[in-house]
Amino acid sequence: xxxxxxxxxxxxxxxxxxxxxxxxxxxxxxxxxxxxxxxxxxxxxxxxxxxxxxxxxxxxxxxxxxxxxxxxxxxxxxxxxxxxxxxxxxxxxxxxxxxxxxxxxxxxxxxxxxxxxxxxxxxxxxxxxxxxxxxxxxxxxxxxxxxxxxxxxxxxxxxxxxxxxxxxxxxxxxxxxxxxxxxxxxxxxxxxxxxxxxxxxxxxxxxxxxxxxxxxxxx
Numbered sequence: 504x505x506x507x508x509x510x511x512x513x514x515x516x517x518x519x520x521x522x523x524x525x526x527x528x529x530x531x532x533x534x535x536x537x538x539x540x541x542x543x544x545x546x547x548x549x550x551x552x553x554x555x556x557x558x559x560x561x562x563x564x565x566x567x568x569x570x571x572x573x574x575x576x577x578x579x580x581x582x583x584x585x586x587x588x589x590x591x592x593x594x595x596x597x598x599x600x601x602x603x604x605x606x607x608x609x610x611x612x613x614x615x616x617x618x619x620x621x622x623x624x625x626x627x628x629x630x631x632x633x634x635x636x637x638x639x640x641x642x643x644x645x646x647x648x649x650x651x652x653x654x655x656x657x658x659x660x661x662x663x664x665x666x667x668x669x670x671x672x673x674x675x676x677x678x679x680x681x682x683x684x685x686x687x688x689x690x691x692x693x694x695x696x697x698x699x700x701x702x703x704x705x706x707x708x709x710x711x712x713x714x715x716x717x718x719x720x721x722x
Contacts, residue, residue, distance in 0.1 A: 504528030506619050508610060510563045510636055511628040513580045514543040522553040530555050536562040536572055536605055537582040564607035565638035574601035583630035585663035609639030626653040631660025634671055644678040652711040668701050680711040691721055
């Protein structure tokens with residue numbers, strides 16, 4: 504069955520959806536290091552009786568190393584490797600700053616530990632650490648071995664992690680992927696040419712794949 508990855512699972516809505524779609528013959532690897540989210544994530548998995556989901560309670564990054572992980576008191580989905588007090592309007596985080604030191608891992612390391620084949624899909628929502636996560640799974644991106652990568656584009660967060668939407672796309676283009684816009688109604692994703700700037704007044708997700716993969720898999 505297919506193996507899919509959810510990096511930055513929060514309380515696990517995407518994890519549960521992917522587990523339902525892959526079925527018991529598939530496998531879902533869910534990365535969520537936030538202690539404030541882990542109990543709810545595991546409870547949602549248990550409520551759905553999904554035995555084919557594995558939770559990794561460590562941050563995913565570009566290497567195995569110690570990182571500082573910040574808890575966002577304003578938004579449980581906003582835990583990050585940068586201080587959420589810097590984000591405009593995060594008054595709760597300013598009033599009650601929280602951070603912990605955690606041991607980061609990589610997607611490749613965890614897949615080797617679990618003895619799994621390359622994933623079909625990697626979904627990344629890591630508040631700006633997307634480039635670092637991708638660097639930690641180069642083995643699965645070289646030659647576009649993993650057909651589909653969905654990544655969040657959060658300009659403020661990417662900048663805090665020393666990156667940008669342009670850099671994120673540049674990294675994926677170097678591996679041979681193209682950028683596609685996603686639609687809520689499930690319509691065929693739209694190719695965004697490499698020299699076209701991606702900009703939006705809100706946080707968006709984009710799909711990285713190839714025209715060949717898209718044509719072969721999309722309904």
